[in-house]
Amino acid sequence: MTTTSEPLAYDRTEPADARRSSGGLTGWASNYLDERTGISYVVREFGRKIFPDHWSFMLGEVALYSFVIILLSGTFLTFFFQASMAEVVYNGSYVPLKGLDMSAAMQSTLNISFEVRGGLLMRQVHHWAALLFVASIGLHMVRIFFTGAFRKPRELNWLIGFVLFVLAMGEGFTGYSLPDDLLSGNGLRIIAGMVEGIPFVGSWLEWFIFGGQFPGTSIVGRLYTLHILLLPAAVLALIGLHLVFVVVHKHTQFAGPGRTNDNVIGYPILPVYAAKAGGFFFIVFGVVMLMATFFAINPIWTYGPYDPSPVSAGTQPDWYIGFADGALRLVPHGWEFVLFNTTYSLNVLVPVVGLGAFLGAVAVYPFLESWVTGDKREHHVSDRPRNMPTRTGIGAAGLTVYAVLWAAAGSDLIATHFKFSIEGVITTLQFALVVGPFIAYFVAKRVCLALQKKDREVALHGFESGRIVRLPGGEYIEVHEQVDDFERWRLVSFNDYEPLMIRPNAAGRIPPQERVRAVLSRWFFEDRIEPVTRTDVELSSHH
Amino acid sequence: MIRTRRAAAAGPVRTRKRGRRSPLASVALVAVGLLLTGGAYTLFTASSGASAAIDLNSAQAISQGKKLFQANCATCHGLALQGTVAGPSLIGVGAAAVDFQVGTGRMPLAQDAPQAQDKPPVFDDTQTKELAAYVASVAPGPGLPSSKYLQLSGNATRGAELFRINCAMCHNVAGAGGALTEGKYAPNLNGVTPAHIYEAMLTGPQNMPVFNDANISPQDKADIITALKATQQNANVGGFDLGSLGPVAEGLFLWIFGLGAIVAFTVWLTAKAN
Numbered sequence: 065m066t067t068t069s070e071p072l073a074y075d076r077t078e079p080a081d082a083r084r085s086s087g088g089l090t091g092w093a094s095n096y097l098d099e100r101t102g103i104s105y106v107v108r109e110f111g112r113k114i115f116p117d118h119w120s121f122m123l124g125e126v127a128l129y130s131f132v133i134i135l136l137s138g139t140f141l142t143f144f145f146q147a148s149m150a151e152v153v154y155n156g157s158y159v160p161l162k163g164l165d166m167s168a169a170m171q172s173t174l175n176i177s178f179e180v181r182g183g184l185l186m187r188q189v190h191h192w193a194a195l196l197f198v199a200s201i202g203l204h205m206v207r208i209f210f211t212g213a214f215r216k217p218r219e220l221n222w223l224i225g226f227v228l229f230v231l232a233m234g235e236g237f238t239g240y241s242l243p244d245d246l247l248s249g250n251g252l253r254i255i256a257g258m259v260e261g262i263p264f265v266g267s268w269l270e271w272f273i274f275g276g277q278f279p280g281t282s283i284v285g286r287l288y289t290l291h292i293l294l295l296p297a298a299v300l301a302l303i304g305l306h307l308v309f310v311v312v313h314k315h316t317q318f319a320g321p322g323r324t325n326d327n328v329i330g331y332p333i334l335p336v337y338a339a340k341a342g343g344f345f346f347i348v349f350g351v352v353m354l355m356a357t358f359f360a361i362n363p364i365w366t367y368g369p370y371d372p373s374p375v376s377a378g379t380q381p382d383w384y385i386g387f388a389d390g391a392l393r394l395v396p397h398g399w400e401f402v403l404f405n406t407t408y409s410l411n412v413l414v415p416v417v418g419l420g421a422f423l424g425a426v427a428v429y430p431f432l433e434s435w436v437t438g439d440k441r442e443h444h445v446s447d448r449p450r451n452m453p454t455r456t457g458i459g460a461a462g463l464t465v466y467a468v469l470w471a472a473a474g475s476d477l478i479a480t481h482f483k484f485s486i487e488g489v490i491t492t493l494q495f496a497l498v499v500g501p502f503i504a505y506f507v508a509k510r511v512c513l514a515l516q517k518k519d520r521e522v523a524l525h526g527f528e529s530g531r532i533v534r535l536p537g538g539e540y541i542e543v544h545e546q547v548d549d550f551e552r553w554r555l556v557s558f559n560d561y562e563p564l565m566i567r568p569n570a571a572g573r574i575p576p577q578e579r580v581r582a583v584l585s586r587w588f589f590e591d592r593i594e595p596v597t598r599t600d601v602e603l604s605s606h607h
Numbered sequence: 608m609i610r611t612r613r614a615a616a617a618g619p620v621r622t623r624k625r626g627r628r629s630p631l632a633s634v635a636l637v638a639v640g641l642l643l644t645g646g647a648y649t650l651f652t653a654s655s656g657a658s659a660a661i662d663l664n665s666a667q668a669i670s671q672g673k674k675l676f677q678a679n680c681a682t683c684h685g686l687a688l689q690g691t692v693a694g695p696s697l698i699g700v701g702a703a704a705v706d707f708q709v710g711t712g713r714m715p716l717a718q719d720a721p722q723a724q725d726k727p728p729v730f731d732d733t734q735t736k737e738l739a740a741y742v743a744s745v746a747p748g749p750g751l752p753s754s755k756y757l758q759l760s761g762n763a764t765r766g767a768e769l770f771r772i773n774c775a776m777c778h779n780v781a782g783a784g785g786a787l788t789e790g791k792y793a794p795n796l797n798g799v800t801p802a803h804i805y806e807a808m809l810t811g812p813q814n815m816p817v818f819n820d821a822n823i824s825p826q827d828k829a830d831i832i833t834a835l836k837a838t839q840q841n842a843n844v845g846g847f848d849l850g851s852l853g854p855v856a857e858g859l860f861l862w863i864f865g866l867g868a869i870v871a872f873t874v875w876l877t878a879k880a881n
Contacts, residue, residue, distance in 0.1 A: 117877045119873040119874040119876070120873075121877075122873040122876065122877065123870075126869055126873075158841070159763060159837065160763040160764060160766075160767050160838060161764055161767070162764050163764050164764050164767075177845075184844070184845055188845060188846070192861065192865065195858065195861040196861060196865055199861060199862055199866050200866065203866065203870075246771065246775075247780075340876060344872070344873075344876060347869070347872050348869060351869055351872075352865070355864070356846075358847060359847050359857075360843060360844070360848050360849070361845065361857050362857070363781075363844070363845050363848065363851075365844070366780055366838055366841075367780050367781075368767060368771050373772055374771040374772045374775050374776065374780075376771070376775040376780040376785075377776055377777055377778060377779040378784075378785050378853055378855075379853070380853055380854045380855050381854060382854045382857070383854060383855070383858025383859075383861065383862070384858075386854075473855065474855040475786075477786075477852060479790070480784060480785065480786045484790065485789050485790035486788060486790075487788065487789065
């Protein structure tokens with residue numbers, strides 16, 4: 065697949081002193097460094113890593129680069145931001161807010177926007193990059209999921225990635241709340257309400273978090289500590305670990321000629337991949353810069369300072385919290401009851417527990433799947449989504465749940481912009497939340513099976529060339545053209561699974577969990593298309 | 608080769624154009640354009656000044672209004688303003704309500720929608736005022752706002768605060784509008800004239816509450832109007848405002864254009880050189 069002359073196999077060793085003798089100041093400097101740090105070993109090891117080329121393999125990089133942009137712009141912002149809820153009178157240059165009481169946090173954010181040179185741009189860079197950060201992590205996860213790149217030995221790295229996703233949402237939410245404007249205050253109010261909804265300990269927990277009754281005077285300071293210290297440190301550490309694992313496990317690759325479970329074909333990190341990646345960093349930076357330059361984000365001056373009484377129509381969290389907001393909006397009426405003087409807010413509890421379960425399922429999916437399939441082998445070749453119809457179906461169902469919840473967060477805007485009634489939108493989405501995942505599951509699975517069938521057809525009999533030939537006997541046939549061997553490799557190389565057989569264990573009994581497992585396994589693999597075998601191919605090429 | 612042929616084809620077209628228009632023509636065109644818009648602007652401002660000068664108590668305005676009303680409104684509101692099944696009574700709604708409803712094009716009501724929508728007005732300013740004069744003559748009600756409250760000279764800070772407290776829950780803090788129940792909605796306030804904003808507060812059209820003068824004083828109303836106009840002017844300090852719709856619009860934009868562009872780049876970067 066790689067026809068360029070650059071890609072090299074994975075064991076290219078250079079004599080250590082070949083580099084040393086290459087002279088000059090750089091030579092001396094690198095030698096100096098190497099003798100004291102042994103860095104050349106790292107460079108050599110790391111630089112020899114091979115990265116296969118596929119566009120979807122770069123999504124994780126997008127996340128990494130947006131995080132770098134966030135760190136850079138965020139550092140700038142910390143120079144000017146005051147994480148204090150002390151009341152001050154705004155006297156800056158934005159006239160419609162002049163003379164208004166607000167917190168120092170809000171005032172300093174306004175000052176960053178209107179007084180500090182480049183401040184508004186940096187705020188917008190920071191915020192757009194944050195949105196991009198979470199979005200690219202999400203898309204990266206989707207890629208990993210559908211190609212099965214979470215399978216052994218990468219389950220732990222999936223878990224790390226998942227924690228990163230949650231931390232990224234936490235980073236986003238704490239950041240969104242810092243300016244102490246009306247919009248973010250409304251968001252915090254919702255969180256406070258959710259905390260209060262927890263039975264028995266809710267109110268205490270709220271006092272604990274907010275340092276008193278909502279909104280209190282300490283929450284911004286506390287969120288700030290989380291936002292610039294604890295969470296970034298955790299994210300950084302986990303990103304480090306994540307990348308180390310990527311290097312240790314090597315990258316997965318799609319099936320192709322010469323690509324097996326035991327090698328990686330692609331570009332070595334140094335120099336090709338590093339050059340490409342370096343360039344790509346600037347592309348991502350450029351896109352973020354362009355967005356920040358031309359498109360306003362979070363114009364807190366329109367929202368005004370936080371004040372518990374006003375609530376604005378169209379109050380929404382940033383997109384990545386949208387699914388939680390949507391879940392709250394979709395709860396039907398009257399899910400709240402009073403028992404022995406305590407109010408039980410199922411309307412809050414059910415979404416919280418439901419979302420927890422959803423995220424939990426995402427986190428443990430790799431372990432579940434390997435338990436169900438009984439597959440304990442290492443996998444370094446990515447699945448094409450169609451070759452794992454059930455997993456693809458499950459993924460489609462999960463995405464549907466997420467998408468419906470997400471849409472629900474914008475239900476009011478959907479209603480006003482498409483001239484629907486809000487009740488109609490909500491009812492439709494409630495229905496979609498329940499039925500949608502099943503439909504998505506079946507459709508995705510059927511599409512996968514159909515595609516697999518087509519692949520099998522093409523691998524065995526070639527594809528229709530569109531050429532109709534009339535035989536001497538008057539019969540018409542369409543000429544089928546055989547695919548070349550490279551293409552066929554791609555079509556036929558995938559793992560085949562069969563449903564597990566339950567067998568009695570040593571004691572001659574079948575434990576219940578094994579029964580469950582067998583049922584799940586049957587569900588997973590009962591609909592399948594036999595992969596093409598070598599004999600099939602040979603047989604078919606003879607006629 | 609193709610390029611040269613195309614250039615050749617374009618050649619004569621360009622010369623023909625140049626032949627028809629003297630270099631001074633564009634300058635003259637721009638000048639005329641400027642004059643026209645400037646003139647229209649002064650005319651417009653002058654005419655609205657003049658219409659405010661229409662005496663709502665003059666017998667002539669009232670009788671003109673009566674004729675217009677009987678021809679266009681009485682089918683729904685009744686000949687004596689008493690109301691019918693098709694429309695409510697207009698007794699005591701005042702000149703302000705008529706000026707708002709007719710001036711924003713809501714009345715005469717067009718189709719059966721969850722709520723009357725603003726559309727290009729059917730009547731010109733004079734006719735609108737005549738209708739208002741007639742309705743006000745039948746029974747007293749809230750009158751047209753005095754122009755001193757419409758000068759945008761109020762206190763924007765106070766107005767913005769009042770707006771956040773009294774109006775944002777329906778109209779959104781940026782005045783971008785919001786959904787109400789059963790398909791009704793609070794409209795986007797961008798581009799609504801100061802007089803209509805004032806009258807909307809004073810008369811509370813349809814699902815909007817009435818903010819009478821005891822509730823929000825005329826000066827407060829002037830402040831709110833000033834604030835609304837100031838926010839709208841300042842709306843794009845940070846760049847295009849994406850409809851002032853907040854995080855939903857921002858998120859969609861990020862996914863479609865931001866991440867979309869980046870994915871396009873990844874595809875390009877990993878495309879095999881052929």
